Amino acid sequence: xxxxxxxxxxxxxxxxxxxxxxxxxxxxxxxxxxxxxxxxxxxxxxxxxxxxxxxxxxxxxxxxxxxxxxxxxxxxxxxxxxxxxxxxxxxxxxxxxxxxxxxxxxxxxxxxxxxxxxxxxxxxxxxxxxxxxxxxxxxxxxxxxxxxxxxxxxxxxxxxxxxxxxxxxxxxxxxxxxxxxxxxxxxxxxxxxxxxxxxxxxxxxxxxxxxxxxxxxxxxxxxxxxxxxxxxxxxxxxxxxxxxxxxxxxxxxxxxxxxxxxxxxxxxxxxxxxxxxxxxxxxxxxxxxxxxxxxxxxxxxxxxxxxxxxxxxxxxxxxxxxxxxxxxxxxxxxxxxxxxxxxxxxxxxxxxxxxxxxxxxxxxxxxxxxxxxxxxx
Numbered sequence: 001x002x003x004x005x006x007x008x009x010x011x012x013x014x015x016x017x018x019x020x021x022x023x024x025x026x027x028x029x030x031x032x033x034x035x036x037x038x039x040x041x042x043x044x045x046x047x048x049x050x051x052x053x054x055x056x057x058x059x060x061x062x063x064x065x066x067x068x069x070x071x072x073x074x075x076x077x078x079x080x081x082x083x084x085x086x087x088x089x090x091x092x093x094x095x096x097x098x099x100x101x102x103x104x105x106x107x108x109x110x111x112x113x114x115x116x117x118x119x120x121x122x123x124x125x126x127x128x129x130x131x132x133x134x135x136x137x138x139x140x141x142x143x144x145x146x147x148x149x150x151x152x153x154x155x156x157x158x159x160x161x162x163x164x165x166x167x168x169x170x171x172x173x174x175x176x177x178x179x180x181x182x183x184x185x186x187x188x189x190x191x192x193x194x195x196x197x198x199x200x201x202x203x204x205x206x207x208x209x210x211x212x213x214x215x216x217x218x219x220x221x222x223x224x225x226x227x228x229x230x231x232x233x234x235x236x237x238x239x240x241x242x243x244x245x246x247x248x249x250x251x252x253x254x255x256x257x258x259x260x261x262x263x264x265x266x267x268x269x270x271x272x273x274x275x276x277x278x279x280x281x282x283x284x285x286x287x288x289x290x291x292x293x294x295x296x297x298x299x300x301x302x303x304x305x306x307x308x309x310x311x312x313x314x315x316x317x318x319x320x321x322x323x324x325x326x327x328x329x330x331x332x333x334x335x336x337x338x339x340x341x342x343x344x345x346x347x348x349x350x351x352x353x354x355x356x357x358x359x360x361x362x363x364x365x366x367x368x369x370x371x372x373x374x375x376x377x
Contacts, residue, residue: 003317004317004318004341004355004370005315005316005317005318006315006316006318006324006370006371006374006375007311007314007315007374007377008313008316008374008375008376008377009158009313009373009374009375009376010156010158010376010377011157011158011253011264011265011376011377012156012157012158012264012265012268012377013155013156013158014153014154014155014156015153015154015156016149016151016152016153016154016298016299016302016304016370017153017154017156017287017304018115018139018149018150018151018152018304018350019030019034019043019134019136019149019150019152019153019154019278019287019289019326020148020149020150021044021130021132021133021147021148021149021150021168022130022145022146022147022148023044023045023046023047023128023130023146023147023314024047024049024128024146024347025047025048025049025128025146026047027048027050027209028045028047028146028260028349029046029047030044030045030134030141030143030146030148031043031044031045031046031097031171032044032138032148032339033138033141034138034139034141034364035135035137035138036138037060037135037136037137037296037300037352038132038134038135038136038138038150038275039132039135039139039289039293040131040132040133040134040135040136041131041132042131042132043129043130043131043132043274044130044131044148045129045130045146045148046127046128046129046130047127047130047146047246047254047316048125048126048127048128048306049106049123049124049125049126049128051123051124051125052102052122052123052295053110053120053121053122053123053359054104054105054107054120054123055118055119055121056101056104056118056119056121057115057116057117057118057119057121058073058088058101058112058117059068059116059117059118059120060117061087061088061099061101061291061340062090062101063090063099063115064090065117066113066114066115066116066117067114069117070114071089072088072089072090073087073088073109073112073119073289073342074087074088074089074269075084075087075109076109077109077110077111077112077335078108078109079108079109079180080106080107081091081103081106081107081108081109081121082103082106083102083103083104083105083106083213084103084210084213084247085102085103085210085211085213086100086101086102086103086170086210086211086247087102087119087205088100088101088102088105089101089207092229098203098229098293100207100246100369101212102210102246102247102361103121104127105121105123105124105126106124107121107122107123108121108122108124110122111349118178122237124168124264125345130148132150132169133276133289133331134152134154134289134290134352135152135153135289135290135291135292135293135296135299136150136151136152136153136289136296137150137151137152137299138150138151138301139151139304145272147247149253151290151297151299151302151304152288152289152290152295152299153290153299154287154288154290155268155272155287155288155290155294156268156285156286156287156288157265157268157285157286157288158217158284158285159251159252159253159284159285159286160252160253160254160255160284160308161252161284162250162251162252162280162281162283162284163227163230163231163244163245163246163249163250163281163282164216164244164245164246164248164249164250164279164280164284165243165245165249165280165281165282165370166249166278166279166280166284167215167216167249167278167279167281168194168215168276168278168279168354169193169194169215169216169276169279170194170274170275170277171193171194171196171269171272171273171274171275171276171278171288172190172193172194172195172196172273172274172362173196173197173269173270173273174197175194175198176195177198177199177220177260177261177262177263177266178198178199178220178260179197179198179199179261180198180199180200180202180206180258181195181198181200181202181205181217181219182196182202182205182335183204183205183207183208185205186205186208186209186212186214187212190210190212190214191212191213191214191272192213192214192215193214193215193216194214194215194216194217194218194268194277194286195209195214195216195217195218195262196218196261196266196273197217197218197219197220198219198220198224198260198261199219199220199221199257199258199259199260199261200219200221200223200257200258201217201219201222201250202223202226203223203226203229204363205217206226206230206248206250208247209248210247210248210251214248215248215249215251215279215350216248216249216250216251216279216281217248217249217251218250218251218261218269218279218286219245219250219251219252219261220252220253220254220258220259220260220261220262220333221249221252221254221256221258221259221260221333222252222253222256222257222258223257227250227256229319230244230246230250231244231315235369239278240308243282244282245281245282249280249370250278251279251281251282251284251285252284253265253288254332254333255327255330255332255333257332259332259333260333262333262335262376263323263335264323264335265323268288269286269288271330273283275288275289275291276289276291277289313374316375318338318340318341318357318370318373319341319377320338320339320340321337321338322338323335323336323337323371323375323376323377324336324338324359324373324374324375324376325373325374325376326359326366326372326373327372327373327374328372329368329372330362331366331368334359334361334366335361335376336359336360336361336362336366337359337360338357338358338359338360338373339358339359339360340357340358341355341357341358341370342355342356342357348369354369354370354371355369355370356368356369356370357369357370357373359373
């Protein structure tokens with residue numbers, strides 16, 4: 001029998017990487033210097049959010065007429081609203097193509113023009129303080145954009161797909177890796193946090209997350225229709241850098257449907273519970289910076305000339321003893337160790353002939369076609 005090849009996917013990586021912290025607003029005051037060592041509680045700088053007005057074209061964003069677009073506004077003219085809070089919502093047909101708009105800043109809904117469909121928000125200025133969140137060394141500072149690059153040691157968890165721009169916060173594990181996340185489990189006490197759910201996150205929970213200013217949700221599975229709506233009605237994974245954002249970051253670790261978060265990544269996230277993290281939904285990447293001061297020894301002496309990229313899926317020889325993840329069938333997402341590989345092909349009910357393998361998953365032994373597996377590491 002010829003050597004068998006299967007896909008290998010890196011799901012967890014520990015490395016010294018560059019992270020970027022962003023100080024937004026006006027009157028930027030960066031207090032650190034290039035080469036300076038920082039700890040998680042150290043202040044990087046401060047700024048003021050801009051006063052004045054910001055406009056949102058409500059009609060254009062909702063694909064609605066100017067005179068009727070205001071009917072989809074959630075707060076009323078004159079109400080206060082916070083950055084990231086749900087501004088307007090328009091439901092699509094059968095849950096497809098739903099449109100969400102969130103507030104670009106803290107302010108008061110000042111005026112709506114029924115001729116142009118433009119909503120004006122009067123912004124409330126406030127002081128912003130940015131802390132490091134990590135142990136590391138300041139690599140670079142852009143004083144004009146407020147971007148501060150820090151070299152740090154981190155574990156990176158790579159999901160399958162996601163949505164949302166980069167956001168940071170404290171990682172909070174809601175419960176088990178199998179739990180189903182609904183709106184009733186989310187509240188304003190989780191504002192600015194990154195939540196770890198379980199087997200599936202429902203659409204109402206995503207809507208609640210936006211409303212309560214939760215920064216991100218990590219889940220094992222998601223309904224395909226809900227994810228398609230988040231992506232503007234398109235499911236196209238050929239463009240890895242396809243950008244979408246509904247006001248909350250989302251990372252799916254396993255796939256479509258109700259699938260528990262894989263044991264390998266869930267255990268890592270549990271160990272990081274209550275600590276600072278960075279989630280980029282569009283890149284399906286969760287960064288868990290170390291909180292160990294001892295990491296500074298390696299951080300000091302390691303130089304990075306460029307940003308590390310997300311590892312690609314590669315082909316690898318299939319052999320006994322490798323750790324695998326089932327990527328098809330009723331046991332989708334299950335992980336185990338290959339304990340046996342047949343010597344000759346088996347004719348399946350579908351009429352296809354393939355090599356069968358035995359995968360030890362806990363106390364169970366599952367018979368799985370080898371091409372329904374991927375090696376994980």
